[in-house]
Amino acid sequence: MSFLKPKTHIEQGDIVILYLSVNSMHAIEAVPTIVNKKGETIAHIFQTPYGSLKVQSIIGVEYGSRVELSKGYAHVLQPNPELWTQTLPHRTQIIYTPDISMILHQLEVRPGAVVVESGTGSGSLSHYFLRALKPTGHLHTFDFHEARADQARDEFKRHGLADFVTVYHRDVCNLGFTSELDGVADAVFLDLPAPDLAVPHAFKALKLSGGRFCSFSPCIEQSQRCINVLTKLGFNEICSMEVLQQESVIKTRSFPVIDLEFLKAPKSSEPNANDDSKTKEPKELKKYLTSSNPQVLPGHTGFLTFATLPPNVPKA
Amino acid sequence: MSFLKPKTHIEQGDIVILYLSVNSMHAIEAVPTIVNKKGETIAHIFQTPYGSLKVQSIIGVEYGSRVELSKGYAHVLQPNPELWTQTLPHRTQIIYTPDISMILHQLEVRPGAVVVESGTGSGSLSHYFLRALKPTGHLHTFDFHEARADQARDEFKRHGLADFVTVYHRDVCNLGFTSELDGVADAVFLDLPAPDLAVPHAFKALKLSGGRFCSFSPCIEQSQRCINVLTKLGFNEICSMEVLQQESVIKTRSFPVIDLEFLKAPKSSEPNANDDSKTKEPKELKKYLTSSNPQVLPGHTGFLTFATLPPNVPKA
Amino acid sequence: MAIIQLGDYIVIQRQKYTKLQKFGSLDATATLGKEHLELKSLLDQPYGSTFKMCVKESKAGKRGAQRQHSLELCTENELRSIRDVLNISSSGADNRDISDNGEAQSLKSSDIEQMREECNESSKIIEKLVENSKTFHNRTEYSQDKYLLKKEKKYFEFVQIRQPTIRLMADIFHRQDPDKIMGIRVDTLSQIISYSGISGFGNYLLYESGTNGLLPAAMLNSMGAGTEATLVHMHPGNVPQKQALLALKLPFEQQQRCISVNLYSVLREFYQGDKPEATKSSGDEEKVEAVTETEVTAEEQSEGFEPSSKKVKLESPNSNKAHQRWQVENKRAAALMNEKFDSLVMAAKEHPSSILQALLPLVKPSRPVVIFGTCKELLQEIYMDLKTTGKVTNLHLTSNWMRTYQILPNRTHPEVNMSGNSGYLLTGYTLK
Amino acid sequence: MAIIQLGDYIVIQRQKYTKLQKFGSLDATATLGKEHLELKSLLDQPYGSTFKMCVKESKAGKRGAQRQHSLELCTENELRSIRDVLNISSSGADNRDISDNGEAQSLKSSDIEQMREECNESSKIIEKLVENSKTFHNRTEYSQDKYLLKKEKKYFEFVQIRQPTIRLMADIFHRQDPDKIMGIRVDTLSQIISYSGISGFGNYLLYESGTNGLLPAAMLNSMGAGTEATLVHMHPGNVPQKQALLALKLPFEQQQRCISVNLYSVLREFYQGDKPEATKSSGDEEKVEAVTETEVTAEEQSEGFEPSSKKVKLESPNSNKAHQRWQVENKRAAALMNEKFDSLVMAAKEHPSSILQALLPLVKPSRPVVIFGTCKELLQEIYMDLKTTGKVTNLHLTSNWMRTYQILPNRTHPEVNMSGNSGYLLTGYTLK
Incomplete structure (x- = not known):
């Protein structure tokens, strides 16, 4: 439940970030026992390069505290979308904070916003949407892969975010975002292999008073086709960009x-004091x-294409 | 004649770089008189923001010297391709040193190389090719714009480079590089709106023992089409890149x-010594x-596409 | 759709150009280059509407004519592609036969100026220009488009009125004068919001020495209306810069959750406020003027030093009498400082070390710290300091490379110019 | 086409992987991962030829089998697309039904290993792998391609032998260990050549503290065969690093125009060489060993300090007797130093200031100076120094952003990773 709001102490069931170093962080669930592969309930022990952690010992501890490991120590941090994107179980390629930040800014997501997202993927971006729109907005997130949709739904529940999100298993390119979502969205986000196929559905889902659109795609051809459809449907302020973060x-x-x-x-x-003194x-x-810069930098994540649906465009 | 080799003193007829500041450089011809618009021969006076320069006064002066202007001073530098690209009369968009350096490196141009270039444009790249391949190589440079070809030919002559270059006025996309150049080139460079049309001609011009190819194009679609043709003709090591120089x-x-x-x-x-002393x-x-970084950086110059024609590819 | 009202800040958009403007009174005018627009007809129209600029008079100015326009609400149908209207068909294959000798246009500039006064429609002016161009029809389609776009930009007669948002204002401010917002570029602004974790829950601390209100506005925007989040906004001057904040026109309850206080004054309140102390409410505190919610320009904010108390004493001789607004705000802020914050954001023009030293103890453990700076060397130093003391972990010093793309059929490429400076962010998490 | 000869350096290419190798003797072998290649069949074949790796024996090693291969010259026809051979047709539309549970391949790794020893042809191995994959035919075409490329890379059995060029070596060195060439990336190397103006005319001065010979080789390459240009190549160690230079196999006259000298030794010769002086040819000078043209590894070059004379005295007791090669080179270099140079290039691991101070006076006026460094802060300092003294003008401190692109139908994008460091160049022109 540790994603809902800032909290000071670890409670049972919280996801906790075990911070060992900049390159070694782990999201662990603060539960005293787990069930192993044989179906037996055993103590929850988490192994790290600095030794093991008995997870029960961190329940009740203040976030930000140092916790002792058998061969060293670590810190426990409250998770948030930034730390989560660095530790979450990857079910798909994910989008990272620099791109996500731009997406939230350009989609003008703030508390109260209704956002439609496809696909859900590993839920990294979904967590950001949820932080930005709760407690008064709602996220509708779609994935065509059933297991992924189920996992995401379960995750949001365990993270205390279930009230603000609906997860759909649906092929939006072919079937759209369901008619219930017609005209409800302030913003639509697409991360799909063929975003152009979903643009008409995004168009439908956006409010009559207008809204913002974003598509993230690795290849330039996807952006080209997407922009082509956006233009035809009357979107404006169409703009494509890439954001690459460099670490020093x-x-x-x-x-x-x-x-x-x-x-x-x-x-x-200087016969005496010369050479020897020198050396x-x-x-x-x-x-x-x-x-x-580090030797290797991210050279490409994806192209971000943004557009505005102006108010009162007739939706035929 | 000041482009042929390093020289120490300004001779009559030299192109001289009058260096005022990083942002203010001028290429001037070291001739005592010029003919004005009315056809009269008058003293050659060059106007600068720091006053005028009587050009006759710099003839015989050592390169690198300070020369006095009526309201300040400047330095006279021997021109080279770097300074020339910053001062030359623009007849077209030109390519700058960072891209050019990569082109020369990737095309493996060194003294003795035979290079085919299209289009000549303003001749900025041609000057680099000439520096790299002289005194034993040759540049064949093509432009479809007759006036530009004539101007370039004249310029090379005045710069003392005529022995190493042949300038052609020709539409290479439609007509090719002339049959005399079949199989003579170590490297071919294209800067054309439709490079794909000229790739088969580049293929013909390259030596049977193989050679290197480069196309510079502002738009990605040009590179895509170019690569398509390169692949069909059996080129390999196909690689596209961009090089952006950042100044600090x-x-x-x-x-x-x-x-x-x-x-x-x-x-x-602290009743006395407090506030007043503080302030x-x-x-x-x-x-x-x-x-x-400066506020504005070059965000794009062009895409450089390189390829190798391997040895012994049958030329049909 | 919201309605344009007197007192609103509005965004005026003419093609890609946008401008933030206060619609303070019915005779307010806005200036776009040489065009002066009378705003009165905007009143009570919905945001998002488009208006046509109609020339009322033209005066000779130093750099050509200055024109006064009234604005007429127009329909969507009036906005159509210039290209469709002109219906250009013949275009050359390339530009080989074009020599640009400046004599291609046979209309004189006086002719054009006169046409402009007589005719409201840019499409007609451009039509004339094309008719009188000797080379237009020999140009390539690409080159024709470029020419038309250039002319359209010059003569375009429509403006759209939009409601200010953080996105629109960040663009306007950065384009107009990045220095006034400390060079905070859009990507960096978006990351400040992410890394600081601003949302509808929690209490946040911001120190900024002048961003036209953009930073507190962006944070308040992310805190949302009707939520429980609170922001303490510390600044070094007499009054905070609040333009962007005012332009957002947030509900009163939300505005109230931005507590703007002078850095020195609030720290003194925090350090000494609860002590019974004779000199407390007299003396140096009054120097800070009451925070007013009128328009505050960048120039009004002082240079980052506590103003001398003498001057202000003369100006506010009666300040002892009642708790002023600034005193109330100081007390509210100090109460939150005692509870500690859920995040710290700093954007200082001064050397950030001493400020960070004062504010870092006010942050709870396991909370983000985000320090923005334009000077990497300063942040490197702080990085090393924090790394040494171990008070903040997961330290990262980052900057961004942002490029926009032109994506058009067969003409796709990154834009030729890009912004060189994103500024730098030093981020980390506090430890217990 | 040139012919592969004993003693040559060769570039061995297997798909995109390239390696620089000395073909020193007929029993020389080259190691590519777990594959060991006997080189003897390369002798007298033309450069550019492709050879097939034929397994001779396979030994169990720590990390899987180590295989010894002989090489057989092969024809162009043997090289054909794996995809054509396998003739894959059925592919799924997307990957929605694929769950990667590691059980997709029914062949065991021991089966695969055995197959590999029995079968020379990667296409056959891959064919078997595809046959035994449960998911291959449900993957998208894109995903199939990715799978095939990955397998092809692993089992590809052809190598091409190429003649080393600056381009190929710069790639190899930077990929293998950028530190050994001071991190000089290809774009930066290309710009060093441009900004320094190296060509077939003029005398050039280079100081470098270790780039495996890449920097002098690139300069000599640009000076060309049969020209009048000369390079004085100063280094801080006993012997210069020359691998890249030797690999180029330049004509003797061209090699002679690279005069490699120890920095300390040549400066002493230059400052004091013409003075009649008793101790001159004895004492400290002998410490520098004769420059040999055998292979020199990076480790042999010392750390940037004049070696102590004592040790070397013991090693070369007879050094007084005749002018050694290094003495001749010092004299040739000093003569050019007196005439002054047409350009100066520096790539120092040491603090460059004192070196620059010693070398800058050796450059003629109106000539380029190019200083490469990996540390921007050092170059900033030199920038300021040079700006203050006014000895060098048109100063620029630059670095580069270089991205390569994947351009494929419908899959065009910049490569996902890029090199982060180009190093920095400080450039300018000397004044009189």
């Missing part, structure tokens, strides 16, 4: 400063606080 | 450091040597 690697670097001046003077002129002198080092 | 703006910035600690102590406890104290400033 910060470290202190030292550089030897070499002396070349002494070469101008003949050695013989024995400690190397002069200059220190710099530096930042640089 | 370097400056020293100062930041006020504000004191908030004093707010913890009640004012009354009279010089603000503490911390200085940083910083670098940042």
Whole structure:
């Protein structure tokens, strides 16, 4: 239930982020026991490179606390959509915070908004939509893969978000977003292999007073076809972009400063104190606080295509 | 004649770069007189924001020298392809050093290489090809615009490069690179609205022992069609990329450091020396040597598509 | 659809150009380049409406004519593609035979100026220009389109009136003068909202030294109407910049949940407020003027230093008498500071270290901290400091690369220019 | 086409993987992952030829079988698309019904391993894998392609032998270990060549503290065969790194125009060489070993400090007797230093300031200076120094963003990963 609002202490059933390092975080469920493959109920022990954690021990602990592991320690953090996208079980390729942030901003999602999303996928974006629109809005999220829809529905429930979301198992390209959703949406988001097929359904789902549209697609041809349909249906403010986040690697670097001046003077002129003293002198080092890019950066996530459905476009 | 090789002093007829500042450079011809619009021969005076330059005065001066203007000074630099691309008369959109450098590298142009280029355009890339392939190679450059071809031919002559280049006025998409060039090229470069139409001609022009190919195009569809034809004709190592150069703006910035600690102590406890002294104290400033991007960066120049024609591909 | 009312901020859009404007009175005019628009006919029309600019008079100005227009509500049918109207058919295959010698247009500029005064419709003006162009029909279709777009932009006679949103204002502010919003680009703004976790639940702390109100407005927008979230908005000046906040026209209860306070003043209240202390309510506190909700421009916010108390004492001699609005706000803020916050956002023009040192203890454990800055070197230093003290974990210093694309049939490519600076974000989570 | 000869460096290419290898003797083998290739059949074949890997024996190793292969020259006809051979037709519309439970392949890994030893042809192995996959025919065409590419990569049995060029080596070095070439990425390398103006005319000065020979090789390559250009290549170690230079197999006259000298030694020669001085040819100079043209690995180059003279004295007691190769090279270099250079390129692992101070006076006026560095902060400092002294103008500090694209029908997008570091270039022109 730890996704609903900020809370201070871990309660049983919370999802908790066990933070070991920037590159090692795990989402664990704060339950004292689990059922193993043989069907036996056993104590919930979580293994980490720094030793094991008896999960029961963290229940009641304050979020942000340090917890001891058998060979080290970790911190327990309250989950939120950012930490969740970094730890969630991947059922599909997911969208990350930089793109998601732009999607929320461009779709103008705020408390009270009604958002239609397809597909649900691993639910990373859904969690963001839910944070942004609760407690007064609603998310309608669709996936054509039945198991994924079921998993997502279950997850939202365990996260305390069930009141604000409806999960549908449905092929929206062919069947649309159900007629109940005609004209209810402030915003529609598509992450589909053929977004152009779903644009007419998005058009129907948006309010008569207008709304915002977004499609995320890895390939430029998907955006091209999508824009083609958007234009025909009377969308405007059509805009495509990509957002790539770069992380800076910060470290202190030292550089030897070499002396070349002494070469101008003949050695013989300083018979004693020359060479040996030079080589024995400690190397002069200059220190710099530096930042640089990591060796590998994300070069592409997807193209974001945004559009506005203006008010009062007749929906035939 | 100042493009052939490094030289130390300005001779009559040289193109000279008059360097005023990073954003203000001019290519001028070192001739004492010019003919004005009325057909009269007059002294060659060059006007700058820092006053005028009597061009005769720079003849015989060493490159790199400071020359006086009536209201300031400038430096005279020997031109080279980098400075030339920044000062040349634009007859078309031109390609700049970052893309050009990649083109030369990928086309493996070195002295002795035979290169076929279309279109000549403003000749910015041609100057780079010529620097890289002279004194033992040759550039065949084509433009479908007659005036541009003539201007380029004249320019190469005045720049002392005529021995290494042949300029053609020809529509290569429809007519090809002339049969004399069949099988002579180490590398072919295309900058055309429809590069796919010229790829079969590039195929013919390349040596039987193979060679490298490059097409520069602003739009992705041009690259897509080009790659389609390249693949059909048996080219391999097909690779598309973009290169964007970012300049760093370097400056020293100062930041006020504000004191908030004093707010913890009640004012009354230090009746005399408190507020007035605070406000009279010089603000503490911390200085940083910083670098940042300029507000606007080049976001796109073009897509570079490279390919290899492997050896011994039968040319039908 | 909401209705345009007096006192509203409105967004005026002419093609891709947008502008934020206060519709303060019935004689208000808006200026778009050389065009001056009388706004009175907007009253009581729905947001989203399009109006036609009708020339009323034209005065010679330094850089060409300045025109005064009235606005007439128009129908969707009036908005149609210039290309359809002109019905251009013949186009050359490429531009090989075109030499641009500046003599392609046979109309003189005085002719064009006169036509413009006589004729309201850009399509007619453009039609004339095309008729009188010697080269238009030899240009490629692409080149014709470019020409028409350029001319359309110049002569386009319609404006749309839209209701301000964070999205529209972020674009306007960044385009007009990024410095006035500390260079916070749209991608960065969107990430500040994400990383700080602003939502309908929780109490949030913001320090900003001047973003035209964009940052508090974006946060308040994400907190939502009718929710329990509260924002303490600290600023270094006498009065907070609130333009974007006012433009959102939020419900009163929501506005009330933005507590704007002076950094120095509220810290003193927080550190010393509950102590019985003789000099407390006299002396230095009055220097902060009451927060007014009238329009505040960027210039009114001072430079990040506590204003000297002397001057203000002269200005407000009666300040001892009653609790002023700013005192009430300080007390509300201090109460929340004692409870601690669910997130901290900072966007300082000053060196952020001492401010962070003062505000970080006010954040609960396991809560996000987001520090925006334009100077990477400063944030590197703070990164190292925080890493050393271990008070904040999961530290990341990031910036963004954002490119927009032109996607058109056979002409798809990234836009030729892009914004070079997104600013930098230092993010992390507090520990117990 | 050139012929593969003993002693050559060769580039071995297996699909997209490339490797630089010395073909030093007839029993030389090359290692590509778990595959060991006997090179002897390459002798006297033309560069560009493709060879088939034929398994000779297979040994169990720690991480699976290690296989020894002989190479057989093969014809173009043997190289054909795996897809054509397998002739796949049925593919699903999307992956909705595929659940990846790891049981899709019914062949065991031991079956596959055995098949591999018995069968040279990857197409046959893949055919079997496809036959025994339960899900292959339900996958989308895209997904099938991905599967085939992955398998093809694993079992592909052809290698092509190519002649090393700067382009191929720059790719190999950067992919294998960017640190060994100081992180000089291909775009940056190409720009170093442009900005420094290297061509068939002029005398050039390079200081580099270790790029596996890539930087001097690229410069020499651009200087060309049979031209008058000369390069003085200064390095901080006992012997220069020359691998890339040797791999190019340049004509002798061209190799002679690369004068590789130790930085300290040549500066002493330059400062003091013409003075009649008793101790000159004895003492510290001998420490630098003769430059040998055998293979030099990165490790052999020392850390950027003048080696102590004592050790070397013991090693070369007879060094007074004759002018050694390094002394001749120092004299040739010093003569050029007196004439001054047409350009300066630096790529230092050390702090570049003192080196620049020593080398900048050796450059003629109006000539390019190009300083490569991996640390922006250092170059910023030099930028400011040069700006202040005014010795170099038109200063620019740049870096690059380079993205490669996947361009395929309906699947066009930038590659998902890109290299994050291009390094930085500080460029400018000397003034008189």
